[in-house]
Amino acid sequence: MRTKRVRSVAVAAVVAAGLALVVSACGGGGSSGGNTTTTSAQGKTFANLKVVWGPTDYLDPGLSYKLESWQIFQDVYLGLVDKRYGTCGVGAGCTKIIPAIAQSLPKSNSDGTDLKFTLRKGLKYSNGESVKASDFKNTIIRDFKLNSPGIGFFSNIVGIASCEANPTKCKSISGIIVNDQAGTVEIKLMKPQSDFLYILTTFFAALVPSSTPQKDTENPPPAADGPYYFSSYKPNHSWVAQRNPHWKPIPGIPNGNPDKITATLSGDQSRSAQLVQSNQVDYDENTLPADRLKQLQSKYGPQIHLWRTASTNYFFMNERTKPFNNIKARQAVNYAINRQTLVNLYGGLGTPTWNFLPPTYPQYKKLTPTPYPYNLQKAKQLVQQSGTKGMTIGVYTESDFQNRKAAGEYLQGQLNKIGWHAVMHELSSANYFVIVGNQKTKAQIGFDDWFEDYPYPTDWFTVLQYGPNIHQIHNNNNSNVDFKDTNSTINHLGTLPPGQAFSASTDNAWANLDKTLMLKYTSEAPFLNEVITSFFSTRMNPQCDIFTDLFSDAAQMCLK
Amino acid sequence: MATPGTTQEEFTLDTAAELAAEEGGSKIEGKSPWVLAGRRLRRNYTALAFLGIFLLVLFLCFVFAPVYSSQLSHVGPDDENASGVIHENGKTIHVISQGGSTFSGTGQVHLKAGGIPIGPQLGASGVAYFFGADQQGRDIGTRLLYGGRNTLFIGIVAAVICTVVAILLALLAAYFGGASDWIISRAFDLIWAFPVILLGIALGTALNINGFHHGPINIAAGSLWIPTFVIAFVFIPYIGRPLRGQVLALRNREFIEASTAQGAGPLRIMFTELLPNIASSVLVLFTLIVANAILTEVALSFLGAGVQPPKPSWGTMIADGQTFLSSDPWFAILPGIMITITVISLNVFGDGLRDALDPRAKVKMEH
Numbered sequence: 015m016r017t018k019r020v021r022s023v024a025v026a027a028v029v030a031a032g033l034a035l036v037v038s039a040c041g042g043g044g045s046s047g048g049n050t051t052t053t054s055a056q057g058k059t060f061a062n063l064k065v066v067w068g069p070t071d072y073l074d075p076g077l078s079y080k081l082e083s084w085q086i087f088q089d090v091y092l093g094l095v096d097k098r099y100g101t102c103g104v105g106a107g108c109t110k111i112i113p114a115i116a117q118s119l120p121k122s123n124s125d126g127t128d129l130k131f132t133l134r135k136g137l138k139y140s141n142g143e144s145v146k147a148s149d150f151k152n153t154i155i156r157d158f159k160l161n162s163p164g165i166g167f168f169s170n171i172v173g174i175a176s177c178e179a180n181p182t183k184c185k186s187i188s189g190i191i192v193n194d195q196a197g198t199v200e201i202k203l204m205k206p207q208s209d210f211l212y213i214l215t216t217f218f219a220a221l222v223p224s225s226t227p228q229k230d231t232e233n234p235p236p237a238a239d240g241p242y243y244f245s246s247y248k249p250n251h252s253w254v255a256q257r258n259p260h261w262k263p264i265p266g267i268p269n270g271n272p273d274k275i276t277a278t279l280s281g282d283q284s285r286s287a288q289l290v291q292s293n294q295v296d297y298d299e300n301t302l303p304a305d306r307l308k309q310l311q312s313k314y315g316p317q318i319h320l321w322r323t324a325s326t327n328y329f330f331m332n333e334r335t336k337p338f339n340n341i342k343a344r345q346a347v348n349y350a351i352n353r354q355t356l357v358n359l360y361g362g363l364g365t366p367t368w369n370f371l372p373p374t375y376p377q378y379k380k381l382t383p384t385p386y387p388y389n390l391q392k393a394k395q396l397v398q399q400s401g402t403k404g405m406t407i408g409v410y411t412e413s414d415f416q417n418r419k420a421a422g423e424y425l426q427g428q429l430n431k432i433g434w435h436a437v438m439h440e441l442s443s444a445n446y447f448v449i450v451g452n453q454k455t456k457a458q459i460g461f462d463d464w465f466e467d468y469p470y471p472t473d474w475f476t477v478l479q480y481g482p483n484i485h486q487i488h489n490n491n492n493s494n495v496d497f498k499d500t501n502s503t504i505n506h507l508g509t510l511p512p513g514q515a516f517s518a519s520t521d522n523a524w525a526n527l528d529k530t531l532m533l534k535y536t537s538e539a540p541f542l543n544e545v546i547t548s549f550f551s552t553r554m555n556p557q558c559d560i561f562t563d564l565f566s567d568a569a570q571m572c573l574k
Numbered sequence: 575m576a577t578p579g580t581t582q583e584e585f586t587l588d589t590a591a592e593l594a595a596e597e598g599g600s601k602i603e604g605k606s607p608w609v610l611a612g613r614r615l616r617r618n619y620t621a622l623a624f625l626g627i628f629l630l631v632l633f634l635c636f637v638f639a640p641v642y643s644s645q646l647s648h649v650g651p652d653d654e655n656a657s658g659v660i661h662e663n664g665k666t667i668h669v670i671s672q673g674g675s676t677f678s679g680t681g682q683v684h685l686k687a688g689g690i691p692i693g694p695q696l697g698a699s700g701v702a703y704f705f706g707a708d709q710q711g712r713d714i715g716t717r718l719l720y721g722g723r724n725t726l727f728i729g730i731v732a733a734v735i736c737t738v739v740a741i742l743l744a745l746l747a748a749y750f751g752g753a754s755d756w757i758i759s760r761a762f763d764l765i766w767a768f769p770v771i772l773l774g775i776a777l778g779t780a781l782n783i784n785g786f787h788h789g790p791i792n793i794a795a796g797s798l799w800i801p802t803f804v805i806a807f808v809f810i811p812y813i814g815r816p817l818r819g820q821v822l823a824l825r826n827r828e829f830i831e832a833s834t835a836q837g838a839g840p841l842r843i844m845f846t847e848l849l850p851n852i853a854s855s856v857l858v859l860f861t862l863i864v865a866n867a868i869l870t871e872v873a874l875s876f877l878g879a880g881v882q883p884p885k886p887s888w889g890t891m892i893a894d895g896q897t898f899l900s901s902d903p904w905f906a907i908l909p910g911i912m913i914t915i916t917v918i919s920l921n922v923f924g925d926g927l928r929d930a931l932d933p934r935a936k937v938k939m940e941h
Contacts, residue, residue: 307687320683362673427654
């Protein structure tokens, strides 16, 4: 769920999803998982990479749930396993799971509920402490003590109940068995869980030393087991990452080209683009401002990279409130929005969509023919038929992101055109999802988006479209989607035996689920899959821009 | 005569001799202070010119706006037209430029940048989009006039509410003294302790989510009355405190004692004796508060805590326009110019009014 914003979670009670290990992991063992070495090319190292970076939330992996933090964490904090450090959608891509701190993918039983890892030997953190098996267990316990937004990810581990009941007093988890002498970690799950290895790639499971204080630790951030560590962090101002002096190369994990990465934090798209234009910094992490795209593209074309993301921008429609408890009202919204116009409002940085799942997924099947072509007349008729014409509707959106603000205001205009009286609520992005995700707000309709946490459909359907995962606060299922048959399907697809989770028939079943939710129930109004930009100074070689699952990898950037 | 506890102004009562001196020896016998003030104001051509400018702005926003919308631009201020086109010299032009991304088999993304609203047409397509369109394809000219209407409405009405409440509180506090004075003065201090903008943001944001629904008062979220009341509230001590000081100075004067001796009650004294004597200061403070309320409305709307979209205000227009500064600077500059003209005209006229009503008073707002 990395998004370009914070999502605190009760989330991910990814819980119920359950099941099956990633095919490549099944019965795994032995080998190093077919990883390709992505270490830096000889002679590409350089002293300092200066970047302008969007504001981070925390630089503590136990607490952070924001893309801007996770994007740099990929070079700092490693878990037992990791996702491949390659460009997504190109060649071998970025979805394959590789061993990181573990020397191989886990050995597991037939249903994938007992995973055994063995750690690589001789690894050390940036503070000189040795990496121990018990650090993994203590990291998960620390997540609970911090009341981390990621604790919902671990609710399928045996013995987790007491920690879930009282997170800050979590002391032990019986389902995680470690042996420091042998360097082994065994994780026992209550039931199969198809996406569990992907969950271990999130930074909530990235190892930090057992000596790390069990509180928000950011000055400095916790010691790192990756190729870089944070040598300084000034919230809302800057951070500096330097080479980990104790780093021992791991196949598949880039050693990194810059000796130091110096980041200036700014969310101002125009300012950050200007800093790159004037060569004051080498890389702009923020997406370029829509109104300057054309100008910048014509002048700095080769220095700009464009990337499609595994994301969907959509309008949620709260099915627990009028008028959207009526399917005709939800259909009316889908007919009333011109998706191409919304793409225009994003400066062209996106493609229209009617699916909920993004096209980057193998489980994606484009809905054809276009299910809800722009048709205001039909939308008006549906509003009339729903018996809700003239109703006042609150439209929510974020006020400080140009695209999202524009999308929300566009929606409001369209709702007024089809017979409702839409009232705008523009909220700061800092608390937008907290307010909208609180059932007491009773937000009827508004902007929503999702960027994947990991490349499996449970991240979309279990978190966002699954009835049992509706929460009173910090709710991510803002539409309160809760249909018996789709709940059952999601549960079923999450509990298939290993080996079936990635089969063609399972992929088809996920695609059908997408279709059912979007056509039979019109549970959301998806409108585009986002494209983002990387902008480099003239001294940088944009060919080294590796766009991983966590976006551009700063460690692999190189000079011309 | 300086009044204890009021450093904001120095209030004097003109004697006949003093007034005569001010009038350069011209006859003042039989003339009321208001007539004299009017005479002084008529001689201040600068103040009158700026009053004229302010009235012109009022005319444009309140009278001309609907005419412009219905007869010239043919669109309302909130009419979104992001998918629309216009025709110029046989050419079709999209109100918002078309864009999109396509992908090659190798994963490469090809972008056609779009999303730029049409710029000022300056008559090329009739009056439509004379000043261009905003990011939703709405006509900037129409929104500029209606935005001014909202901004001025909030500024003026907030100033009226604020002034009326402040007068009442100042009269109550200063006339009765004691506990009522202590309570009202501490309430003024409490509000004064918060910076105007911060307090405005806090109240505006909170009230704009669900509106205000308590007892018989029901204000819907997004209503113009929310910023109006918020602004009126935050400025109350800025008028209330100086007025309280003036009333404190007056309440022990002989004419009040005489009135009391004649059996006048508190209400009669407050409204027929004290109020007329502070009227000149009220008028001057009112003009200053209008200008400040307008600026506060603009600031709150710019920050998202004032007028809520799609309703226009000059503040929201600047906020919307700032993202297009490089491609369409007029989008943000035009409302900025209108704010500058309005506030300068009010301030210059306010200065002239102050000079006319009480040439030696130093009534001013302090922040």
